[in-house]
Amino acid sequence: MEKVFRCAGRHGYAVEVSPFLPRRVACAAAQHYGIAGCGTLLVLEETETGVALVRSWQWGDGLFDVAWxxxxxxxxxxxxxxxxxxxxxxxxxxxPLRAAKEHTQEVYSVDWSQTRGENLIVSGSWDQTAKVWDPSLSQSLSTLRGHEGVIYSTVWSPHIPGCFASASGDGTLRIWDVKSAACRLAVPAHKAEILSCDWCKYDQNIMATGSVDCSVCVWDLRNVRQPVNQLLGHTYAIRRVKFSPFSKTVLASCSYDFTVRFWDFSMNPPLLETVEHHSEFVCGLDFNLHIPNQVVDCSWDETVKIYTPACLSAGTHSTAR
Structure with missing residues (x-):
């Protein structure tokens, strides 16, 4: 059953399920499609019958990403x-407990490190820099430069401490080492802007990128001359890609074509399902870590939706193969 939360006058940009509470979801949203006006951060709770608002806060500018x-x-x-x-x-x-303003342009991406023994935040901005912070946000620990375009996505490796990836308008995927504050690998992944990247939860060498060229590419970082697979089907820019936490080869992508697509990159053809339940750009997407195959997404149509796609509920992709 699909559950829907309506956030009137707020266009969803990002959603993330809590790593602690299985039915809690955060959504970053903006007024006026993020072009002007303020932002809202929503904390939602899935209930037996729907989705309830736990807390919401207003911010003086659009909010584009959120991380627990x-x-x-x-x-x-x-x-x-x-x-x-x-x-x-x-x-x-x-x-807010604290606000830090070092970036000179929009912060489009935030992520909280998941590897044990470190507690760091990374941010990616339209000012072409990524910054690493300790959770007090007192001041950034380092600023990483190298991209020649806007940074749209910054994601910590779930496997390697002090390592994150970034995706940029310059068409490259970059892998960074925080200790040396250096770029370890630059992959010319697309001939167009890359809006999103994500790490496979089961293999530290596998990543995915989603681009304005309408393709999702799966990469093996040990050999980046060509992608492991190129997933084709979206008809407009891909806004976000996410690997399943429950299956090694399953991932999801959402797009400006109003759809969410589910893929298994080990299969031919790789497309498992296309979900068409929004009437605007779909910008935010996450898998629930606690509830196998449950997905949350958000759209510019002012809704957040919680559901289990048919292709995953069948159980065929429920185990880590």
């Missing part, structure tokens, strides 16, 4: 159009 703390179930970080990162606490009803 991996250390504290109440804390989230969001990235704003004013170049800021804000730390929010669901127990604190009013202002």
């Amino acid at each position: 703390s991996e250390a504290n179930e109440h804390v989230l970080v969001a990235g704003g159009g004013d170049g800021s990162l804000q730390l929010w606490d669901t127990a604190n009803h009013s202002a």
